[in-house]
Amino acid sequence: MQDVLRSSTTEYDEGDFHMSKRTLRQGGVVIASLALTLTACGGSSKSDNGASGSSGGGSSAGASGGAAAGKTVQGKSGPLDCSVFSSFGDIKGKTISVYTTIVAPEDKPQIDSYKPFEDCTGAKVNYEGNKDMESQLLVRIKGGNAPDIAYIPQPGLLQQAVKAAGSKADPAPQTVIDNVTKYFGKDWAGYGSVDGKLYAAPLGANVKSFVWYSPKMFKDHNYQVPTTWDQLMQLTAQIAKDDKNAKPWCAGFESGGATGWPGTDWVEELMLRTAGPETYDKWVKHEIPFNDPSVVKALDTAGAILKNPAYVNGGYGGVKTIATTAFQDGGQPILDGTCYMHQQASFYAANWPKGTKIGPDGDIFAFYEPSMDASSKPVEGAGEFVASFRNAPEVEAFRTYLSSPFWANEKAIISTGWVSANKGANIANFKNPIDALSVKTLQDPATVFRFDGSDAMPAAVGTGSFWKGMVNWITGASTKSVLDSIEASWPKS
Structure with a gap:
């Protein structure tokens, strides 16, 4: 039996939250020697009880065995009790290879976020980044040269990788399953699963359901952040009426060989x-056709903004300049x-000029792109998943570490422009206001998360005809002709 790497989740006061296409758990009795105390910045900590579960790793070492027993290391987010790794056995000197686009x-x-794990266990993580x-x-x-672990940025690629690897693809051990169940939930678990079995825990994330704006401009005109789609459209019409020297919206679809992807969003x-x-979900899986009436309605709703010359393209010209x-x-x-x-997504924060203040009282900030009514909160985003292609105790120990709140908080403290969907992440550790807003959005109980649809579609569509179709549409093609063309491009098998 192996016990789950557990961490306390830091409490935070929502009143303290003033900053506003391409990413641990069961109740039960804690075995004292496996308890992990997390003291996170900006809040008090509490223990998260956990139950043991069988792991696919096959390690037989008990809580008192292994090189990590009786040792504590200090991370940026607090102390890490190394005995949590003892059930994986003595993995000192072992290596784990990681392959990623980062x-x-x-x-x-x-790489720095792995230090507590390496210091605790004596294992070494060999990192390989490749665009x-x-x-x-x-x-x-x-x-036959698969890495031990790969950070996979699309559910579709995860499906392909697991099927290509066959028996070499290592399903998530119970320690990781428990973490994903408690700290991520069904939406994220589904994207990390193949044929109903969890293979990969989430790693990083981003939120795409944002509208960037100037808080000062809104304040100067007494505009309120909309909370429904109707309010957003009313605000759009009001801006067009009030300011003849500007446009309510601006957009850009050009992205080199990936031109068109912002339109798919x-x-x-x-x-x-x-x-x-x-x-x-049915649309993404092609259980309904790409030119289904529901898709026509969605594209025409987007067109009510993007194809209206009174509403776009602020600072650049007419509708066609978007392309x-x-x-x-x-x-x-x-x-x-x-x-x-x-x-635009949370990652757009990196595109503002140096010195731009991002925040609710800054030069620029973002608000949640409202739903049709305030009672629902669908959120589109993306992220990476931790897949494994070698079954070994050291690999399972590292996968468990990466799926824990301890790692999420450790990474948050030393990063900017990085977001986690881990519900054990303390928002106070995300110092960039847009990162904090993203985490708050992902942790909101009302949020229903869905992965970027084009990333989950066959490449011929998701990164092919869909991208091209959005360019054709914004430059004058009709909704019907574009959607019919994309539907015709969907692979027959």
Whole structure:
């Protein structure tokens, strides 16, 4: 039996929360020697009780065995009781290879976050970042050179990798299953599963359901952040009426070889809001056709903004300029007052000029893109998943560490522009206001999360005809012709 790596979840006072396409648990009796105390910054800690579960790793060492017994190391987020790893046996000197798309300079906080694990266990994590990892992973798997662990950024690629690896693909051990069940929930567990079996716990995440805006501009005009789609459209019309030197919205679909992907996000957001999560799932799986009436409605709802020359494209010109405006530049006119709102993900924070203050009282901030009514909160996003291709105690120990609140808080403290969907993450540890807002959004009990639809579709559609179709649509093609063309491109088998 192996016990789950557990961490206390830090309590936080919501009153203290003033900052506002491409990412541990059961109740029961804690074995004292496996308890992990987490003292996180900015709050008091409490123990999270856990029950033991059988692990697929096959380690027979008990709580008193192994190199980690009786040792504590200090992480950025608090002390780590190394005895939590004792049930995995003595893994000192063992190595775990990690393969990921996360490269320099973003790789440093990732690597640094492994230090408590390495100090506790004596195991070594060998990190390999490669921008071409997504295309090379299947090549390595088929060539018998799979990494121990891969951080996979799309559920579709996870499905392919697990099936390509066959028996070499290692399902999540019970320790990871318990963590995912408690700290992530069914939505995220589903995206990390293949044929109903959990293979990969979530790692990082991002939130796409945001509208960027200028708090100062809103305050100067006495505009309120909308909480329903009707309010958003009323605000859009009001801005167009009040300010003849600006437009309510700005957008950019150009992204080199990936041109069109920002447009797919508009459709996905509106599918979640107008059709609902269940129909969204059917659409992504092609259980309904791409040109289904529900998709027509979603695209036309987006068109009520994006194809209205009175509403776009602030700072750049007419509707067609959206196709040639780089997505990195899309929201920049907010800073000079020629645009009021820009739909884009949490990661867009990296595109504002150096010195731009992000926050509710800053130069720029974001609000949740409202649903049709305030009672529902669908959220679109993305993230990475931790898949394994070697069954070994040291690999399972590391996977368990990565799925714990301890790691999520450790990573948060040393990172900027990084978000976790782990419900044990303390919002106070996310110092960037947009990161904190993203975590708060993901942890909201009302949130219904769905992964980026185009990332889960077959590549011929998700990164092919869908992208191209959005460019054709914004430059004049009709909703019907675009959706019919994408439907015709869906692979027959």
